[in-house]
Amino acid sequence: MTYxxxxxxxxxxxxxxxxxxxxxxxxxxxxxxLHKLVDEADxxxxxxxxxxxxxxxxxxxxLEEGLESHDGEERRTVAHxxxxxxxxxxxxxxxIQARINVARALAGTPINFDASLLVGGRIGxxxxxLYLVYSEGNFIECLPDxxxxxxxxxxxxxxxxxxxxxxxxxxxxxxxVGLLSFDSxxxxxxxxxxxxxxxxxxxxxxxxxxxxxLDENDxxxxxxxxxxxxxxxxxxxxxxxxxxxxxx
Amino acid sequence: MTYxxxxxxxxxxxxxxxxxxxxxxxxxxxxxxLHKLVDEADxxxxxxxxxxxxxxxxxxxxLEEGLESHDGEERRTVAHxxxxxxxxxxxxxxxIQARINVARALAGTPINFDASLLVGGRIGxxxxxLYLVYSEGNFIECLPDxxxxxxxxxxxxxxxxxxxxxxxxxxxxxxxVGLLSFDSxxxxxxxxxxxxxxxxxxxxxxxxxxxxxLDENDxxxxxxxxxxxxxxxxxxxxxxxxxxxxxx
Numbered sequence: 001m002t003y004x005x006x007x008x009x010x011x012x013x014x015x016x017x018x019x020x021x022x023x024x025x026x027x028x029x030x031x032x033x034l035h036k037l038v039d040e041a042d043x044x045x046x047x048x049x050x051x052x053x054x055x056x057x058x059x060x061x062x063l064e065e066g067l068e069s070h071d072g073e074e075r076r077t078v079a080h081x082x083x084x085x086x087x088x089x090x091x092x093x094x095x096i097q098a099r100i101n102v103a104r105a106l107a108g109t110p111i112n113f114d115a116s117l118l119v120g121g122r123i124g125x126x127x128x129x130l131y132l133v134y135s136e137g138n139f140i141e142c143l144p145d146x147x148x149x150x151x152x153x154x155x156x157x158x159x160x161x162x163x164x165x166x167x168x169x170x171x172x173x174x175x176x177v178g179l180l181s182f183d184s185x186x187x188x189x190x191x192x193x194x195x196x197x198x199x200x201x202x203x204x205x206x207x208x209x210x211x212x213x214l215d216e217n218d219x220x221x222x223x224x225x226x227x228x229x230x231x232x233x234x235x236x237x238x239x240x241x242x243x244x245x246x247x248x
Numbered sequence: 249m250t251y252x253x254x255x256x257x258x259x260x261x262x263x264x265x266x267x268x269x270x271x272x273x274x275x276x277x278x279x280x281x282l283h284k285l286v287d288e289a290d291x292x293x294x295x296x297x298x299x300x301x302x303x304x305x306x307x308x309x310x311l312e313e314g315l316e317s318h319d320g321e322e323r324r325t326v327a328h329x330x331x332x333x334x335x336x337x338x339x340x341x342x343x344i345q346a347r348i349n350v351a352r353a354l355a356g357t358p359i360n361f362d363a364s365l366l367v368g369g370r371i372g373x374x375x376x377x378l379y380l381v382y383s384e385g386n387f388i389e390c391l392p393d394x395x396x397x398x399x400x401x402x403x404x405x406x407x408x409x410x411x412x413x414x415x416x417x418x419x420x421x422x423x424x425v426g427l428l429s430f431d432s433x434x435x436x437x438x439x440x441x442x443x444x445x446x447x448x449x450x451x452x453x454x455x456x457x458x459x460x461x462l463d464e465n466d467x468x469x470x471x472x473x474x475x476x477x478x479x480x481x482x483x484x485x486x487x488x489x490x491x492x493x494x495x496x
Contacts, residue, residue, distance in 0.1 A: 155403030159432035163480045172493045176484060184407035200493065212492055224487055231483035232411045236424060238479060239472055244460055245420045245448065 001191035002033055002152035004048035005161075005178050006118040008130040008142045011171040012202040013120045015130075016178045017048040018186070020193035034197035035060060036211075037078045037091070043123040044209060045078050045087055046199050050152035051115030051135060058098035059091075059115070067093055084129040088119045088139055096137040116151040121201060128203055156188045157181030171202060176224065179214075183225045196221075249439035250281055250400035252296035253409075253426050254366040256378040256390045259419040260450040261368045263378075264426045265296040266434070268441035282445035283308060284459075285326045285339070291371040292457060293326050293335055294447050298400035299363030299383060306346035307339075307363070315341055332377040336367045336387055344385040364399040369449060376451055404436045405429030419450060424472065427462075431473045444469075 004017040017034035031053060037045040049056040066075025067090065074080070081087040095115065102113040114135035122128045130142040132149040142149045144167040150158065158181075165177050175198070185192045195215040202209070214221045252265040265282035279301060285293040297304035314323025315338065322328070329335040343363065350361040362383035370376045378390040380397040390397045392415040398406065406429075413425050423446070433440045443463040450457070462469045 156407050158436045159404050160480065162435050163477055164484050172489045173484065175490050175493060176487050187410050188406045210492060220488070220490055220492070227487055228483065229411055231486055232408070235476065235479035235483055236412050236421065239424050239475055241420045242423050242468055244458060244468070245423060
């Protein structure tokens with residue numbers, strides 16, 4: 001399994017992906033799931049994937065070499081797309097093609113070849129945009145009413161997002177909330193694991209894009225996790241005792 | 249869907265069940281899922297159920313009228329069982345019988361008739377015991393290393409249990425944690441809903457068993473939920489800002 005989270009707040013976009021993959025429970029590996037599709041002067045697009053590694057790697061290879069052009073022109077890549085809408089549409093086209101290829105190989109087996117994606121970034125003078133791509137190859141955009149999208153093992157880490165993230169949340173607070181969402185997930189489910197890959201794209205074009213890998217020895221992450229455990233205990237203690245329990 | 253939680257800490261047992269049932273998303277009803285199997289001077293046994301309402305109601309009816317005796321004696325009910333182990337075994341027998349009956353009716357349809365259970369209580373001079381019964385009809389006991397068991401929509405509410413509940417947690421704190429686990433779940437998933445049914449069986453036989461239904465207007469629950477939201481925000485603010493984000 002996998003957990004990937006995308007947040008689009010007023011101040012920017014944050015993408016976080018874990019790196020654990022498993023085929024059965026006794027074959028566990030580390031694979032990057034947060035990928036740079038393009039990072040050039042006029043555009044930056046990242047993609048996080050959950051599901052079949054075979055399908056997502058095939059999709060990335062198709063995007064890398066470019067999809068065939070319908071009019072015999074140059075092969076189409078994200079680097080050529082005029083907008084985020086066109087970029088995510090191209091990604092979906094590659095995903096559908098990869099699914100067809102993998103499905104052909106897996107025909108007659110019970111192996112699942114679905115993959116879902118988060119695609120976020122900015123092209124030219126266009127606005128930042130974050131999309132959730134379903135395994136079927138259609139997509140929705142993440143909008144201010146619900147400023148996050150999740151793929152993979154998403155339930156453990158959803159309550160903290162529902163409680164503490166909104167459109168106005170500052171970017172560094174969104175990073176904290178995102179890491180806490182992963183911390184909650186990784187404590188409750190072994191199929192999501194460190195290291196985590198993180199990318200932050202500020203709305204302010206003057207600020208640098210942050211790319212970082214956090215492993216289990218990362219001092220910031222370790223402190224965040226242990227502080228959160230203590231703060232949860234303290235918060236629990238501050239809740240009134242239930243009067244219907246009688247004297248405590 | 250459903251969410252039911254059982255906690256067995258040193259000081260007692262807590263069972264909580266929601267009451268939402270749905271057949272599809274446009275047919276939503278309220279049904280009690282936390283049931284008293286027996287509450288007499290020498291024994292108290294409660295059961296919480298998730299899954300097919302048809303199967304669980306059928307199982308409860310079988311337990312109510314008693315299962316057939318193998319030796320032509322009186323029909324067997326939980327009121328006659330000499331221990332919690334025998335009581336949960338009888339419940340499992342009723343569950344398997346109910347599954348067979350419902351499966352016969354649903355043969356050829358894609359309708360799922362699985363049901364899982366939590367069974368907790370005490371018989372005679374025996375210790376308190378809490379069991380998780382799988383839909384197949386086998387069971388495990390909840391032990392101090394992991395003092396809780398969940399059935400149904402369990403992922404949203406698991407992180408707070410993993411973080412703040414252990415064997416030494418006082419009984420009134422366990423009630424708080426349990427309600428917070430439901431609050432997290434109900435905010436993130438519409439298939440789990442109020443009112444909640446709660447039963448608390450203290451280890452101390454001098455203390456009364458607490459049975460309570462909490463609806464959305466319950467002042468204690470409302471305050472717990474809003475206080476927790478505020479405390480989460482405050483806890484998030486207390487976490488160090490990520491230094492790799494630069495000046496915030």
